[in-house]
Amino acid sequence: MKLDKYNKKRNFKKTKEPVGKELKSKNNRFVVQHHLASHDHYDFRLEYDGVLLSWAVPKGPSYQDKRLAVRVEDHPVTYRNFEGIIPEGEYGAGTVMLWDNGTYKMIEPFKQTLKEGYLKFELKGKKLKGIWTLVKFKEKNWLLIKEKDGIKVFDNIDELDRSVKTNRTMDEIKEEIKLTNPDKVLFKNPKVTKKDIMDYYKLVTSLMLPYVSNRYLSVVRAPNGVDKEVFFKKHFPENKYLSKKNNFYYIKDELGILSEVQMNSLEFHVGPSKIGTSPNIMVFDLDPDEKLSLKKVRECTKKLKKILNNLNLKSYLKTSGGKGYHILVPINQKVTWKSFEKIAYDIAKLMEETYPDLCTTNMSKKKREGKVFIDYFRNKKGSTSVAPYSIRARKKVSISMPIKWSELDKIKPNEITIEDAIKRLKRKNPWEDFFG
Numbered sequence: 001m002k003l004d005k006y007n008k009k010r011n012f013k014k015t016k017e018p019v020g021k022e023l024k025s026k027n028n029r030f031v032v033q034h035h036l037a038s039h040d041h042y043d044f045r046l047e048y049d050g051v052l053l054s055w056a057v058p059k060g061p062s063y064q065d066k067r068l069a070v071r072v073e074d075h076p077v078t079y080r081n082f083e084g085i086i087p088e089g090e091y092g093a094g095t096v097m098l099w100d101n102g103t104y105k106m107i108e109p110f111k112q113t114l115k116e117g118y119l120k121f122e123l124k125g126k127k128l129k130g131i132w133t134l135v136k137f138k139e140k141n142w143l144l145i146k147e148k149d150g151i152k153v154f155d156n157i158d159e160l161d162r163s164v165k166t167n168r169t170m171d172e173i174k175e176e177i178k179l180t181n182p183d184k185v186l187f188k189n190p191k192v193t194k195k196d197i198m199d200y201y202k203l204v205t206s207l208m209l210p211y212v213s214n215r216y217l218s219v220v221r222a223p224n225g226v227d228k229e230v231f232f233k234k235h236f237p238e239n240k241y242l243s244k245k246n247n248f249y250y251i252k253d254e255l256g257i258l259s260e261v262q263m264n265s266l267e268f269h270v271g272p273s274k275i276g277t278s279p280n281i282m283v284f285d286l287d288p289d290e291k292l293s294l295k296k297v298r299e300c301t302k303k304l305k306k307i308l309n310n311l312n313l314k315s316y317l318k319t320s321g322g323k324g325y326h327i328l329v330p331i332n333q334k335v336t337w338k339s340f341e342k343i344a345y346d347i348a349k350l351m352e353e354t355y356p357d358l359c360t361t362n363m364s365k366k367k368r369e370g371k372v373f374i375d376y377f378r379n380k381k382g383s384t385s386v387a388p389y390s391i392r393a394r395k396k397v398s399i400s401m402p403i404k405w406s407e408l409d410k411i412k413p414n415e416i417t418i419e420d421a422i423k424r425l426k427r428k429n430p431w432e433d434f435f436g
């Protein structure tokens with residue numbers, strides 16, 4: 001109810017701001033967002049009672065001077081993570097940067113003083129620290145005042161105009177990704193340009209991110225198209241939109257994907273775990289011998305599904321974009337890498353022992369003749385496999401697309417094109433319940 005006003009003002013089909021939902025949990029966090037809209041201002045928000053109490057501060061907080069702070073509608077607590085663009089024509093259209101965040105301590109309980117229009121609190125942010133008060137003087141107009149406690153972090157607000165989350169400037173957020181060479185042909189027949197690739201990934205990023213974000217990343221780049229040199233890449237010192245931990249690079253948000261497309265990446269491969277957590281997506285890559293019939297490939301895929309069913313493991317199917325299919329298994333329980341790898345190995349071995357004429361776990365070309373190679377090696381720590389919705393850098397464009405189990409007999413592993421994939425986005429998501 002507190003967020004009705006917030007929700008009414010926004011069209012969530014157009015803006016990426018979060019939909020307003022009141023939280024039950026109560027924390028004392030605060031955020032300040034630099035918001036370059038029709039007027040340049042800073043939004044000062046205090047988490048209180050499940051929402052963010054919000055004020056627009058035209059000149060921004062100051063350690064010296066009292067500043068006008070205009071009370072605006074309560075915002076959802078998740079708004080404290082929002083940084084990006086509000087599209088033209090939408091409410092608050094412009095650029096939003098996370099200027100400061102942290103926690104606060106009430107000096108006097110808000111419960112008693114909010115109604116009177118008086119709040120006193122201590123901020124523990126990166127740029128805002130010490131004791132501050134907000135005092136109402138007329139209707140929506142309040143003053144934001146720094147108490148004289150000797151604490152001061154900056155003289156002029158412009159000194160510190162970078163995001164506390166991404167270290168980007170307003171300009172860097174605004175320019176996001178500018179596509180160069182949009183007409184460059186990356187696939188010849190049928191013709192697919194760099195702009196087509198970018199447009200496709202823009203449509204699927206929100207579906208892709210749950211499987212891609214914060215996972216060890218590698219990509220396949222084709223700077224001059226798939227007919228020329230194509231290379232695999234795991235280190236990205238040149239891409240400031242990716243994050244890095246212990247020499248592992250990973251995608252954090254949409255910009256991670258789109259910036260890689262700008263750098264001519266076609267394929268995205270990710271690891272079985274999120275950075276620093278236990279592995280939670282197991283992959284079986286069914287990779288058939290070239291001469292094997294599609295009928296046999298499908299038969300093998302069904303057998304593996306049956307084995308997973310018998311083990312009470314939910315499994316999800318996608319096309320590989322190449323010769324075979326991929327089966328993904330969400331693992332909702334905390335496991336060590338050692339057990340995770342062992343489970344994948346045991347399942348692959350069980351397949352091999354049960355159906356020795358149909359499949360093998362031996363990757364040598366000779367042993368694979370006439371069989372499907374069950375590639376379980378992609379579950380090893382540090383390894384990656386192609387992400388759902390990724391384009392494949394093959395001669396002809398195709399997508400590694402999530403499909404329903406009932407579609408296995410109808411859809412060939414390499415037949416889904418960009419246009420097909422876009423059409424399929426309008427249907428019910430076959431992997432909707434992947435994460436439970």
Ligand code: MN
Binds near residue numbers: 042
């Ligand atoms: Mn604003």
